[in-house]
Amino acid sequence: MASNLSRAANLLRPLYPRSNFSSPKRWTIWKVPGLAIAVVQNGEMALVRAYGLRDVEAGLPVTTDTQFLIGSATKSFTSTGLALLVDERRLDWKKPVRDYIPEFRLQDAVATDRGTV
Secondary structure: OHHHHHHHHHHHOOOOOOOOOOOHHHHHHHOOOEEEEEEEEOOEEEEEEEEEEEEOOOOEEOOOOOOOOOOOHHHHHHHHHHHHHHHOOOOOOOOEHHHHOOOOOOOOHHHHHHOEO
8 A cells, every 4th residue: 555655645746745745654644545536637637546445454445436435525625616616707606596406496495595505
């Protein structure tokens, strides 16, 4: 695992020059047995790599198709994506969700009509 993580460190170093990605000890401290990385540059996939293990006990490797459980972090990804669309003026925080997704429905009809992005 350490050699794969060291390769990941070398690929990431130009992106994060001040970070110590080359230390396998760092991954042990962070308790990260494996990771997958995708970097998009100018709308194209510049880097897609997988390193380490997705299941330590079974010795199963991480692949580029591995799905990681990231829990509540999806909320920050979603809100960041929406904020980018607002910045591009493709979305307005104050407009109702149904302006963008007409089939959107909540159990409460008033909340359905008043719910904004």
